[in-house]
Amino acid sequence: MAKNLLIVESPAKAKTIEGYLGKDFTVKSSYGHIRDLVKSEDAIDIPNNFAQRYEVPADKKQIVSELKKLAKEAEMVWLASDEDREGEAISWHLFETLGLKEDKTKRIVFHEITKPAIIKAIENPRKIDYNLVNAQQARRVLDRLVGFELSPVLWKKVKPSLSAGRVQSVAVRLIVEREREINKFKAEAAFRIVAIFGKGRESFKAELPERFAEQEQAEKFLNDCIDAAFNVKSLDTRPTKRSPAAPFTTSTLQQEASRKLGFSVSRTMSVAQKLYESGKITYMRTDSVNLSETALTAAQQEITSAYGDKYHQFRKYKTKSASAQEAHEAIRPTYFNVHTVDGDNAEKRLYELIWKRAIASQMSEAQFEKTTAKIEISTRKEDLVANGEVMKFDGFLKVYLESSDEDEDNTSDENNAILPPLNKGQLLALQEMTATERYSRPPARYTEASLVKKLEELGIGRPSTYAPTISTVQNRGYVVKEEREGKTRNYRVLTLKDKAVKQEQKTENTGAEKNKLFPTDIGAVVNDFLVQHFKGIVDFHFTANVEKQFDEIAQGLTNWTNMIRTFYTPFHEGVQNTIETADKARGERDLGIHPETGKKMSVRIGRYGPFVQIGDSDNEEEKPLYASLRTGQMIETITQEEALELFKLPKKAGEFEDKDMTVAIGKFGPYIRHNSSFYSLPKGLDPMTVTEEQAIEIIKEKRIKDAEKLIKTFDEDPEMKLLNGRWGPYIGYGKLNIKIPKGKEPLQLTFEECKALADAMEKDTKKPAGKKAAAAKPAAKKPATKTAVKKPAAKTTAKKK
């Protein structure tokens, strides 16, 4: 047996380090935290100085017992978890749980996985830093208290199963408030003047810095220019430069992969995980922009050999984020001389992005010559301005250009245009001048990645939680990621050409969104409730404030239980007060009087989501009418006209010749119902006017599609089918979808075999007999397997309902 046991957090890290240390060391991984607070109410003994009850979750039992065994046999145990709050706590939990002895345990830390760094760490061991551990406990306890006291308030006052927390509730608030800013926004139009001078390759654009609010002003300007003379009034040339961006952190990687590759944040993380596990990149959950000495040298070698000396420049980046804990390096390729990797397309592209960004971060700046020409108009006092940029040295731009969220904004694209050679006083020939009506833009909706950016700026969340947080707010139904169609709007363009001004009307599409985050009604109602009753918790600076106090605890300046008590006492009072006094929040909004019947119209959240009601619930004689809101509609913005539309039924039974066919509109759009089958109406077909022929066509097409999927049917039972799915063949039986067991040839399967599989599955879902069934149905991605394993029966009944 090895004399030394060294424990790190990640198995991939363990493998690498084992290679550095030789046979005297066994290197193992704890797979993150090995203990957590128990799930029940009594996890924290509040009167007893917030004493915690911890347990080893079911999925960690095995690893803990293995580590225990190895620790017993070892002469020395080296706790090498990350050097940050959580890492220190992991070491402490290991110390406690494995029953380690003070004199046989050493705590070591390193910030990069390089041989010299590991050796140095082993030469400089220390003891567990209990101040840091206390800071982590304060963080853990605060999050539990907030989450587990706030959520039940929502169950009582809004809806069961909802959740609130220090991080997720602020994420939702950001999205809700942004949506309201957009709703409130009034676009203002103004005319932008652009002139084109010269011909062919010599032509260039110039713009008037001012804009005109009224068409008359723009028109007058163009008219004034008909017979005007244009000459170069001044020329200003000066050098400018651009520097490369720092190498990736988790958050910047997520942003850039979203902009350049169109990846969701969770996709980025899972692809990066694969690259990390196969040793291609360094650790992908980091807030550090630092590169190891080894990496700096390797990057230098790569850059000088590929591009030459003058392209290289040593750079050290400093983190801008106050909340950064910098336990790791920045994300970089493990080996800079590896330009491309094997693997699927996503891995290749993400690796390339990481490689370029890291290499560019050690390259020299790009140099430009920026020219600004002012052009005088003989008939007006304003000057036109033309900007040109010439690259003198490409520097880091040879490999990488960071994109920005405003890339789609092309209103200032003249900035990097090239100007022809110009002289002061030179007369210019006007080719064309336009005055285009341009609208101001509302604030941009968040994408997953821009929300991560914002959260990081506010110091909320950690690299390991950005992706899960984004999923949580969507899984809870507070936020949806959607594509929405825009509206067309008209804009006017005046054109001066050949000594005449012409006007035309053009149309543009505006407000179309793809993969943007929208709040739902429930998200808005929960947010408003929290803002009203728990302003302090959902305050954007709450996390930053408590982080300051955690830092004081970590430095030994503050006692953690005092800090938590100071926070908890008023917070808990607020919780109780809210439970007693607050009204139920249903987001109700008045929609006025129904024009035909004079009854009250209102809209609010119900059991099945937001709906419109006409008439009074208390009225015994006449039941009120109800209609669900549709995708894209919200309580706070729906108008009475839109609400009335919801009650119009397109085609009722009997309106078609085929008596079994009706058209209706569900929450997810218009659909045809034929007997008991549903067929959604393709976009562009109006459900109010759809003809029977069109409906029959849609049904036919759907049937053809279904038939294409069909491989085989069985005479014994028409419900049993062999189908072709996205990942190969599977068995369909009624509503059940059954995977084909490994090693079986799909076409050889007999009906009996299929039936047996189906029966087994049905039994499984009714009475999950253990791990398999429970693990097979995590509704959300995250809910710990612990719950599922512990209470499988409860979970199933809840779902059946």
Added chain:
DNA sequence: CAGTGAGCGAGCTTCCGCTTGACTT
């Protein structure tokens, strides 16, 4: 997924942060 929204009430839900698989129709 797909036309419902009463009221009763047992037993359930829920946090953030550290990790990786098993899984997907």
